[in-house]
Amino acid sequence: MRRWLVALAWLLLAAGGGAHAAAGTDAEDSLLPKIERALNGPCIADPATMRRHHMDLLKHQRWRTVHLGERGAAVSLERCVACHASKTSGSVAAAPGDFCVSCHAYAAVRIDCFECHASRPAAHGAVAAEARP
Numbered sequence: 579m580r581r582w583l584v585a586l587a588w589l590l591l592a593a594g595g596g597a598h599a600a601a602g603t604d605a606e607d608s609l610l611p612k613i614e615r616a617l618n619g620p621c622i623a624d625p626a627t628m629r630r631h632h633m634d635l636l637k638h639q640r641w642r643t644v645h646l647g648e649r650g651a652a653v654s655l656e657r658c659v660a661c662h663a664s665k666t667s668g669s670v671a672a673a674p675g676d677f678c679v680s681c682h683a684y685a686a687v688r689i690d691c692f693e694c695h696a697s698r699p700a701a702h703g704a705v706a707a708e709a710r711p
């Protein structure tokens with residue numbers, strides 16, 4: 579009798595859990611962040627590596643730049659911004675749909691990097707064009 583009850587409990591759990599998981603998947607799909615495509619490519623590493631390791635790469639390079647004075651490395655916020663700025667807002671972190679924000683809002687991550695670092699590409703091109711005779 580006890581064995582039968584345990585089996586029934588598992589059956590109910592499985593059925594209930596299954597229905598729940600199916601509903602959850604639909605809801606999750608519609609809530610997944612819409613990540614805007616880069617303006618240029620390729621990235622400094624493949625996208626799967628970047629999704630998982632960009633924070634380590636950035637923090638590692640920040641340390642090397644600030645403490646060892648290393649400049650011109652491939653891992654640079656200026657470069658991330660140059661490729662990942664939004665076509666609409668011109669930034670990686672101004673509007674909710676912007677590259678860094680879309681994903682971080684979803685993952686409940688907060689970064690303070692753009693309080694000091696520019697979140698928009700430097701307008702070197704525009705300035706140079708204006709300065710031309």
Ligand code: HEC
Binds near residue numbers: 616619625636657
């Ligand atoms: C030369 C342009 C370029 C540079 C520089 C660049 N990226 Fe990328 N990045 C891309 C491209 C292209 C992809 C592939 C997805 C796409 O087409 O938008 C990508 C993908 C990614 C992804 C995965 C996005 C996803 O859809 O899951 C992350 C995260 C990322 N980059 C972060 C960074 C960070 C952080 C930096 C700076 C350290 C950086 N990228 C520098 C072009 C660039």
Ligand code: HEC
Binds near residue numbers: 682689
């Ligand atoms: C594909 C989704 C995705 C994109 C796009 C993305 N991030 Fe992240 N980022 C994450 C996730 C998820 C974490 C948290 C990882 C963890 O806690 O282990 C994170 C964490 C970080 C952290 C560490 C935060 C901390 O508190 O330690 C930094 C720094 C960071 N991201 C920078 C950036 C920058 C800059 C960009 C835009 C150029 C960017 N990320 C774009 C998903 C993303």
Ligand code: HEC
Binds near residue numbers: 654
């Ligand atoms: C209080 C201001 C400040 C904040 C906040 C800040 N940085 Fe920086 N960061 C600097 C300064 C100053 C440098 C050195 C620039 C130089 O001398 O070339 C630097 C350099 C860097 C570099 C190497 C240079 C480059 O081109 O990117 C990286 C990477 C970096 N920071 C990442 C980050 C990340 C990631 C965050 C957020 C988690 C962050 N920083 C937050 C001030 C700041």
